[in-house]
Amino acid sequence: MPYRARSEPVVLKILRILNKRIKLSGDEQRYYLNQEKGFEGEVQFDLLTVKLQRDCHILNDLQLESNKSSFQLDSSLIFQETYSIFEVKNFEGEYVYDSEYFKTPSGKDIQNPLDQLKRSKLLLSQLLQSLGSKLTVEAYVIFINPHFTLYKTPADLPFILPTQLNSFMKKLDQKPSRLNQSHKDLADKLISLHQPVPPKIQLPNYRYETVKKGMSCCKCDSFSVTIFGKKLICGKCGREEFVTVAVMRNVEEFKLLFPDRKITTNVIHEWCDLVDSKKRIRRILGKNLKICGVHQWTYYE
Numbered sequence: 001m002p003y004r005a006r007s008e009p010v011v012l013k014i015l016r017i018l019n020k021r022i023k024l025s026g027d028e029q030r031y032y033l034n035q036e037k038g039f040e041g042e043v044q045f046d047l048l049t050v051k052l053q054r055d056c057h058i059l060n061d062l063q064l065e066s067n068k069s070s071f072q073l074d075s076s077l078i079f080q081e082t083y084s085i086f087e088v089k090n091f092e093g094e095y096v097y098d099s100e101y102f103k104t105p106s107g108k109d110i111q112n113p114l115d116q117l118k119r120s121k122l123l124l125s126q127l128l129q130s131l132g133s134k135l136t137v138e139a140y141v142i143f144i145n146p147h148f149t150l151y152k153t154p155a156d157l158p159f160i161l162p163t164q165l166n167s168f169m170k171k172l173d174q175k176p177s178r179l180n181q182s183h184k185d186l187a188d189k190l191i192s193l194h195q196p197v198p199p200k201i202q203l204p205n206y207r208y209e210t211v212k213k214g215m216s217c218c219k220c221d222s223f224s225v226t227i228f229g230k231k232l233i234c235g236k237c238g239r240e241e242f243v244t245v246a247v248m249r250n251v252e253e254f255k256l257l258f259p260d261r262k263i264t265t266n267v268i269h270e271w272c273d274l275v276d277s278k279k280r281i282r283r284i285l286g287k288n289l290k291i292c293g294v295h296q297w298t299y300y301e
């Protein structure tokens, strides 16, 4: 079991909501899909690390800071003598190696992740040193997608191509390792230093006024939903969901998009744009959230 499990990044959650509620530009759409794909790749790699039999702590998705510089570790493993970090890439297709870019005949080049890896390795080494840890940092780029090929890759790079992944994981699992309290303390310390929201998040511009209101289906994201009694029913895929659950799901979306706005009956009534009675909204909010304030100043947390 991972010592720190991966959860869906906030940025990805927001992008998913924006994707159905505003019109993303071509670039924004690509950025969103890349985030989605990147996360999928990380989850794939988690399925491999979790199978390791060796004594090691698995720390997924850490956002840290060292020397006032932020860096992110997709996946890391604490062994007895080493701290292994993995930059996971879910690239797909055939590329030719180049020190700056991986090149493709179609011109859709992608940046060589080596510099990013070196930077993370250096910053982490400094951070570990400042925490009094003597572990040696090992850093790898994992190309997780079986449909990825990188021609002319120099052999001495810390790149693990899809065809090498199995034997690499086997080798990792043969590392002699016995963990003690100091390893656990280090893991706890790093988790306490994790920053839940990355400092520079790239998001499309949006305003409350321009974001589509209404409730969407929990399965297919369609806004063609209707309320029948206690159920919300999707006209596109037929999925049924309790209105209470659907409203709270949409409240969560509102909170993610507008974290500074207060949740009130009026606000959510307008946001959901489907539930006729404000009374019903008030009852749902009151049941599921903490009521603050009184009368017309009531809001929910």
Ligand SMILES: [Zn+2]
Binding pocket: 217, 218, 219, 220, 221, 222, 234, 235, 236, 237, 238, 239
């Ligand atoms: Zn649906």
